[in-house]
Amino acid sequence: MKSSIVCKFGGSSVSCAEQITKVKDIVSQNKERQYVVVSAPGKDSSHAEKLTDHLINIATDGKHFRLQHKDISAQKSYNEVVGKFKKLIADLSIEGKDVIEKLGKDLKKPVPEEKKTDFLASRGERYNAEIISRYFNKQGILAELVLPEDMGLLVSEDFSNANVIPVSYRNIREKLTSVEGVSVIPGFYGITAKGDVAVFSRGGSDFTGGEIAFAIEAALYENWTDTDGIYQVDPRHIAEAKVIPRLTYKEIRLLSSKGFDVFHYDAMVNCKKRNIPIHIRNTNNLASEGTIIVSERVPEEVVVGIARKDNIAYLYVERDGAGETIGFVHDLLSVIKDYGIETCHYPTDRDDVAILLNQDDMVGTAEDIKEIIEKDFKPDTLEFNYNITILSPVGIGMKNHPGVIAEAATALKEQNINIEIINQGPAQISFHFGFQNFYADSALQALYERLIK
Template structure:
């Protein structure tokens, strides 16, 4: 049976004619790459804003980019110029794209429906251009639009979820012998209205397509070589991690590695479909493969860093045994739409980790409500915290890595504000003062990954 590979190309991979030609060569290089999902074409040249943000700005009549003094007309001009340039450089007739795009700008849709519709136009027209270009280049290509194939979402228009019927509809693509190009990020409701996934949703489109056709591999192409051991902007010698489990990438992604849309992995994991993160600009590099299982040769495979964090510390006799205390505490955070990360706890105290920015304008009301409803003996807020998260399946079999981490920080006079290990023992987390964050990351990288 022929292997079926789904490829998703991100915005930087399809932002201009040069990049799209690279995509064409990547597809030609492997005959099993039959299913292609594309994003909107990156950023414009004048304002260096993403095309999707320009489209949202048009929908919101200039409010979305008002702080950058980019008007509705500015955004319209930027979007039209981007697509006109693509058409010219790829020798595609602009008459097939620009008049329809300009007409879309005049949509009479209102509110969320309007935002979703216009936000989706980047992917929609980019897919049309790329499909046309492939066919002109002699690659037998079929454009598959979500509205035609039945990529059906619920009616939560700006953060929509896929409904089960979509998987049955996508299965129809299994027998297609052509290259199939589909725009990512959007689908349609059962009433036929356009709805969009969360930002980064083209990853999810690719993942759900891979699941539906039971692909042998899902390749996610962008402008990075893969998942690095640590942030390469801080440690330039950091290597790409060749293999990770779904659990490891999940832990790294939630702790500062913004590499991949997590929801895109869920169904691939269910069907044991590997995900390969690749670089469009270096297609010879093998990237990072994400698998259900791997054989580990190290304890810590990667270290993530969350900056500008804070925690709220509560102390009350017996809070760890008080039925409903945790539920009540988290309900307060939910009321203020504050996302919490994790909460080290004991019998008499708890610390809830969150982003510092989420406390802006909320802290006084939050504190008052916690005091009123939960009556803690002590409530304190610690700001300017960085969280370093060590991740690796090898940690399950070696707890001494925690001791090594604590020792190297102690030897370099870096105080630990918080220490926590997840129950599965696949990660542990150290909170330190923000101004020590980069230094601590380098120390922990040298000790736990390089074993220096």
């Protein structure tokens, strides 16, 4: 199956009949596109909330939207979900009365509370895949709906954050090699050994696509979305930024961990093991060549992209010998982990440690954390600093190009931007500057013009 292509279409690509028609055209243009993974329908002009959020709202009896201060009952969400699929079926002119009946039964199916959210959240992908497979067949594309339970996609019982069990790869390969025509597969979920539905983290349809590509040893994994690819910087901040034509897995890993959110990184892990290229394309702009992610490339530039992460806080701890004390940083991180707070970096010196944290995770916890650290670590200085932006230039061309950090620092100095944090990755293909949020736009512009433009 070395010539086969796995295609994953995100929510915006399958949000309505017009978009699904584009998907059909893309699949029909290349006979190697034999494996199609689909998301739940995304938002369109007539729906303010995502369909998956409506499904979670049904599972939580309206609590999901109440927590967002939205007056949307579980019954209203039920009507929205059923209405959305009825409209898709009607607009695509396919037979689907039985699909709506099965959907209705699933939405009202008694499921144990701890498993209910996963089961219902997965129904968007489940029924969108069935509708799309029927539409393909109606349009003359031989297609078969292949559900995770049909192909033995077995996962752990970590509900809402499931992991694939290795035997799944053999199961998937055996099933998919027996399918005639195009396999249409719902993303986002698998089945536990007990037969329960368990979903991956949000964005998990990317992950499903990557696992399918790995299992069948695909020649290429195409990820179709609503952007032209991965940009040098977020075009919402710098409109002139261009699409990066080629990236390595290492580069996209560094960019995605620092604020790039086009692609679910976990989807790349197994593709990287088998050197399966990942091609990010725009469903709405076939003229764009997109971004290809590969194992190796010859860099033509020093810095390929700059990631931006806003609303970071850092915890500063000073104590004689802190950075040299075995286990000090580990124990400090354990305190933070117990509160479920995401950490970004933790640069150390002989006597001090700075741990960068997701500020949004810290609401209501900072004083408790300070109290524990003061009691257990007895620091000389302990303080939180808030409203930090981290900018992270990335590029494999940096490794043998001295002076990049100096160039970047000079560009910021010329704009009178005060740098609070400087840190370089050990691979020498990325570095990080931190400063107050109010410098973020001017700092990004300065680094873009000096390092990329």
